[in-house]
Amino acid sequence: MIPRKFEPYLFGLVLSGLMSLVVAGISTLRNVGLVEGFAGLWVGAWLTTWLIAFPIVLFVAPLARRMVQRVLAPQ
Incomplete structure (x- = not known):
């Protein structure tokens, strides 16, 4: 199991x-359509x-959390 300190x-x-x-x-899909080899193109683009995206x-x-807190009504 992964320690909780790594949760974020x-x-x-x-x-x-x-x-x-x-x-x-x-x-x-929008750029090339559903062509042969689509899955490989998708995975390459995704990686x-x-x-x-991760960093x-x-x-x-x-x-984003701070922005959301500013617009929420107080409890």
């Missing part, structure tokens, strides 16, 4: 992986995107 990083890894997978798939998510997540 693991969450960022999973979130960025899933989101970049979906976005890369949609972008690849490149994920390498960029961005780690950097932007605290900012």
Whole structure:
């Protein structure tokens, strides 16, 4: 099991992986269509995107949390 202190990083890894997978798939489909070899193109686009998305998510997540807190009604 992974220690809890790594939770924010693991969450960022999973979130960025899933989101970049979906976005890369949609972008690849729109650009080349459902052609032979589509899966390979998708995976290639996804891996490149994920390498960029993961550090961005780690950097932007605290900012996004603060922005959300500012617009929420007090308890």
